[in-house]
Amino acid sequence: MQTTTTPAIDAVPGQRPSDAPSKPPSSLAARAFAVQQAFTRLPGDVHPLRAIAGAAGLDDATTHRILQTGVGDGVFEQVGRGRYRLGTGTARAGVQAMAHSPGAASTHGILERLHQATGGLALLYVLSPFGGAKRLCTDYAIGDTDPAEVGMTAEDVVSVSRSLRTGASGRAILAYLPQTIQDLVLAEEIPPTAGPGVIRDNDALTASLDEIRRLGFGVGRQECMPGWDSVAAPVHWHDSIMGAVLMLKRSTEMPTDLRPLIFHTLKAAESISELTTSPLAATL
Incomplete structure (x- = not known):
């Protein structure tokens, strides 16, 4: 469409x-x-x-x-x-403003707590506007999990994970970008190696962005890769979107009641958002 x-x-x-x-x-x-x-x-x-x-x-x-x-x-x-x-x-x-956003030393502990509370992989994605709006993973907490178990090749990581069209974390960022940038992302091709749950219809994708803005989080069902589901929440710097926290878990291990996972993911995203607005907190 x-x-x-x-x-x-x-x-x-x-x-x-x-x-x-x-x-x-x-x-x-x-x-x-x-x-x-x-x-x-x-x-x-x-x-x-x-x-x-x-x-x-x-x-x-x-x-x-x-x-x-x-x-x-x-x-x-x-x-x-x-x-x-x-x-x-x-x-x-x-660039000067974003250089003062919290680094891994401040955010990694938050991701570790999310990983321990949910048993899922915890990742932090940031918005990168260079060369077109996309997301980049800057930190993660995965415990003893072998990254190869996630089942993505290096090519998949570059193509699927960077697209704001695919995955709960991509949509959690895209939902808060200006309409002009959303239109550019909606015009992009879906990465061919995206998971079976990726939202292909632009009307459905737009509706999901409305829902994320209303609820404050997004849920992904095998969007980036088969067998993995996710919960994501946006990270803000005041009224500007900076990135998203992603909690990734095997589909077979996702509980019927997602509220605990949503609670902990929202808490992690809010904690990192607070770091961006409090220079003192970022040094602790």
């Missing part, structure tokens, strides 16, 4: 996305931030001046002055005549 493509915002003069500011920002600083945030509301990466102004809730002249000032500082890049995208200065700021 084909995904719906968001129409270009400049197709109709003056058209604005539904989440554009209701009132124009009053201060110069607020206007500059509004222009920067406009890029997160628009589909794609390169946009005309009119589209950026509409998403920022500003007039074209003000938006042009802010963009030209930002081009000089590397915050924005001008691509051709009257078209812009976010620049390397924005990326550097994001």
Whole structure:
């Protein structure tokens, strides 16, 4: 099934996305931030001046002055005549901010407790936007389990595990990404080695994202590989999605009542989310 493509915002003069500011920002600083945030509301990466102004809730002249000032500082890049995208200065700021998120020394103990409480494999995935939105496993607690027992080849790990279309952890991240990025992921091909439970229909996948946002967790049934089920919960940094905690267990060992597994997975994800918002906690 084909995904719906968001129409270009400049197709109709003056058209604005539904989440554009209701009132124009009053201060110069607020206007500059509004222009920067406009890029997160628009589909794609390169946009005309009119589209950026509409998403920022500003007039074209003000938006042009802010963009030209930002081009000089590397915050924005001008691509051709009257078209812009976010620049390397924005990326550097994001990298600097994410570099202070908690490392394995802080998170590994939380994963160990999840593993002990559930008897399942506990993994931490983080969102990686480089080269397209995907997830990467940065830490895990699996006890005495041989990684080969999971039954995935190196190729599977690269293709299936990185896709946000496959698995509870992928969907737990995808559910909180902007619609423009969700549309890109929904347009991706499903990895051919994905498990038999992978959600192939985009309408069903979208409905599962709504459910994750409503419940705060996701359940996967043999989505990434045969014979393994999972529970995943998102890890947030304030209102931004950073990754997901995954509890993975053999399908034959999954209890009928998932509430204890859900409770411990949610607790682990909330604990890691608290580390991202508390610099003091991250040092303990």
